[in-house]
Amino acid sequence: MIRSSHLLNACVAGLLLFANASLWAQNPRNVIPPAGIANLVTLEQNWTHAESSDFYNNPQGSKLMPYSWFLALEVKESELPFRGKDNIQKIGYLARTPDGKNPDGLPVGFTRDGEHVGFTCAACHTQLIVHDSKAFLIDGAPTLADFELFLRSLVDSIDATVSDSTKFKRFADKVIGGSATVPQRDDLLNQLKAALTFRKGYNDRNLSRQNDSHPRYGPGRVDAIGAIFNEVSAVAAKLPDNHFPANAPVSYPFLWDTPHHDKVQWNGSVDNTVNILAQPIFGTKHIGALGRNAGEVLGVFGTFEVANDGILPKGYPSSVKLQNLIAIEESVRKLWSPKWPTEAFGPINLGTVATGEALFRSHCITCHQPMTDRTDEDREVKAWLDHSVGTDEMMARNFLTREVATGEFKGQYINVPGLVTFKNRAAQAELLVHSVKRVIIGGGRPATFAVPFSLAGPADVFVDGTPGGRRLSGRFQSLELKENKLVSGRFDSKASVNELALNVQKKAFKMTNSANSRGRFQARDGTATQLEGLSTEAAIGEEHSRLRFTDAVPVGYIYKGRPLNGIWATAPYFHNGSVPNLDELLKKAGDRVKKFEVGSRIFDTDKVGFKSETDTGTFIFNTLLPGNSNSGHEYGEKVFNEAERKALIEYMKSL
Numbered sequence: 001m002i003r004s005s006h007l008l009n010a011c012v013a014g015l016l017l018f019a020n021a022s023l024w025a026q027n028p029r030n031v032i033p034p035a036g037i038a039n040l041v042t043l044e045q046n047w048t049h050a051e052s053s054d055f056y057n058n059p060q061g062s063k064l065m066p067y068s069w070f071l072a073l074e075v076k077e078s079e080l081p082f083r084g085k086d087n088i089q090k091i092g093y094l095a096r097t098p099d100g101k102n103p104d105g106l107p108v109g110f111t112r113d114g115e116h117v118g119f120t121c122a123a124c125h126t127q128l129i130v131h132d133s134k135a136f137l138i139d140g141a142p143t144l145a146d147f148e149l150f151l152r153s154l155v156d157s158i159d160a161t162v163s164d165s166t167k168f169k170r171f172a173d174k175v176i177g178g179s180a181t182v183p184q185r186d187d188l189l190n191q192l193k194a195a196l197t198f199r200k201g202y203n204d205r206n207l208s209r210q211n212d213s214h215p216r217y218g219p220g221r222v223d224a225i226g227a228i229f230n231e232v233s234a235v236a237a238k239l240p241d242n243h244f245p246a247n248a249p250v251s252y253p254f255l256w257d258t259p260h261h262d263k264v265q266w267n268g269s270v271d272n273t274v275n276i277l278a279q280p281i282f283g284t285k286h287i288g289a290l291g292r293n294a295g296e297v298l299g300v301f302g303t304f305e306v307a308n309d310g311i312l313p314k315g316y317p318s319s320v321k322l323q324n325l326i327a328i329e330e331s332v333r334k335l336w337s338p339k340w341p342t343e344a345f346g347p348i349n350l351g352t353v354a355t356g357e358a359l360f361r362s363h364c365i366t367c368h369q370p371m372t373d374r375t376d377e378d379r380e381v382k383a384w385l386d387h388s389v390g391t392d393e394m395m396a397r398n399f400l401t402r403e404v405a406t407g408e409f410k411g412q413y414i415n416v417p418g419l420v421t422f423k424n425r426a427a428q429a430e431l432l433v434h435s436v437k438r439v440i441i442g443g444g445r446p447a448t449f450a451v452p453f454s455l456a457g458p459a460d461v462f463v464d465g466t467p468g469g470r471r472l473s474g475r476f477q478s479l480e481l482k483e484n485k486l487v488s489g490r491f492d493s494k495a496s497v498n499e500l501a502l503n504v505q506k507k508a509f510k511m512t513n514s515a516n517s518r519g520r521f522q523a524r525d526g527t528a529t530q531l532e533g534l535s536t537e538a539a540i541g542e543e544h545s546r547l548r549f550t551d552a553v554p555v556g557y558i559y560k561g562r563p564l565n566g567i568w569a570t571a572p573y574f575h576n577g578s579v580p581n582l583d584e585l586l587k588k589a590g591d592r593v594k595k596f597e598v599g600s601r602i603f604d605t606d607k608v609g610f611k612s613e614t615d616t617g618t619f620i621f622n623t624l625l626p627g628n629s630n631s632g633h634e635y636g637e638k639v640f641n642e643a644e645r646k647a648l649i650e651y652m653k654s655l
Helices: 002-026 049-057 067-072 085-091 147-163 165-176 182-206 224-236 276-282 287-299 322-334 350-363 394-401 428-441 642-653
Strands: 039-042 110-113 116-119 126-131 134-139 384-386 403-405 425-427 457-462 471-482 485-491 507-510 553-557 559-561 595-598 619-622
Touching: 049 322, 067 116, 067 165, 085 147, 147 165, 147 182, 165 182, 182 224, 224 287, 224 394, 224 428, 276 287, 287 322, 287 428, 350 642, 394 457, 394 553, 403 428, 425 428
Parallel strands: 039 134
Antiparallel strands: 110 116, 126 134, 384 559, 403 425, 457 471, 457 553, 471 485, 595 619
């Protein structure tokens, strides 16, 4: 009997080993599917499993909280771990089992960064969709995680741990051991209280006010630009109240092809600048990408300190891991958009595709140029920037118009090289550009090298004060108008080809030849006259802000059009996530659904998006609230009927 028992045990062990091996073969990313889902499938996107694992785990310099604390923290209501599968999946992040690079089984996009836990790009740019009892993992696609819920829940859990002595004891036993002394426990409690205050401060600055004028973000959205701006202007500038409401949440953009774009961000504000001279100095020629990625880290718990300039400007010490950011960007450069999985989702009707393509070429191709070959290593993507799309303008408007006190930045050299220093006030965008450049240069190093990184706000404004006057259209590094006259401006050097005459108090301003101020502008009324007179550099007063639109009358704030390859995997749609599926997107604005549920991972293969009917999600998206509008993006006088919408959808499945 003993021998038979041993044999039985060995057979059971072998079967379990075989089962685990099979599960591993199906799920090499260690992602835990939702309850009731048997299989997890990865799509061919030109990444090996090891490259995906690097993307999930590579630290960037994000420091959310001490790592041991995150492992020990419980949810507010029970003894269950905060990082546990049930809590993480409820919030919308992707739970994982442990592996060699992730020994404690952190969710996708959470990683150990020294003694801290932090975020990586993967937390916001990895998606999981469900169809017919299978889960499909898509790298580079926008997450459905609820970032706001995560941060509020984290604060609630820390608060409960501070307030409940029994809960704190369990926490302390895990962090410093059961034999820790009373002074050691008191010290840990004080540290936890300080962390609670800091995390509450971040939430107060950068999350919604949870009311009708500043509604909850919900799954899949965050005001990332607002948070990045606020962390610079409030924390780095050491002015706690020097921030704006983060009230313009946007969907997380999809990452494939991003390194191949000429301009990135929803409003096309960042150039993917390439400078071969930067390679030996900074380790990459893709300095625009390095700048935008460094800025992203500053918004998600990265840290830096302003080092006061002396005779020479100095780099700023920071937690940002520049070489890791370079490695992540080079990996994303290889990423392909996902193909529609015909075996699981059903075949694409090629006859209907032809009809849809004809409609696309007639009504969509101006803004959304097709990607000719997703696998071309040298592919280039040119952004289409236009105000006429008419979608919700809050994100683009906030980017261009927000101005703050400079605090710790006052007296610092704005540019390197350069002689102009910050005065009392500046645009939040300008403070960010300055900070990113100094972080890239590095802590304490003399800033003797120019970092070719900038932000430019695309917009279209009336410069004669009222609608019907002349328009100035382009990507502005500054535009200041007072009393309906141009006072000063710095314009992107890659703006429109023509020049516009603007008389200012009987004398026009001439754009200088410096890299920061030369520009070309497009006149919508056909005028093309050389700007003359005083240089813009001389016009910059003490209170000048480079992205201030004083007294300008906006025609419209501009967003970027991009190729739609892989668009099927990126719902909800529009930059603010206000349209649940492609079928709704192709309707006239007035006919689109006004409220829908978000949070379901169940994929609708007909309308192409997530199920959004009652009781399929976790959050009701109301398009009538500020920042949530689903207006715009119409098709001229054309109204697509149901058959035409189906044909267009079928074509977009094929991209």
